[in-house]
Amino acid sequence: MVDDELIKILACPLDKAPVKLEGDRIVCSRCGRRYPVRDGIPVMLIDEAELPA
Numbered sequence: 001m002v003d004d005e006l007i008k009i010l011a012c013p014l015d016k017a018p019v020k021l022e023g024d025r026i027v028c029s030r031c032g033r034r035y036p037v038r039d040g041i042p043v044m045l046i047d048e049a050e051l052p053a
């Protein structure tokens, strides 16, 4: 489980937009990239992101 306060300070590394938690993924509000969470740690790396459909 990822902490709400942590989500608030995170931003998409690509466009610096705010992100939100969706299931077990961190989703960018602008570009829609989905970042994985591993062991409760958001992996905010462009190379690790899934592109939106």
Ligand SMILES: [Zn+2]
Residues within 6 Å of the ligand: 012, 013, 014, 015, 016, 017, 028, 029, 030, 031, 032, 033
């Ligand atoms: Zn983004």
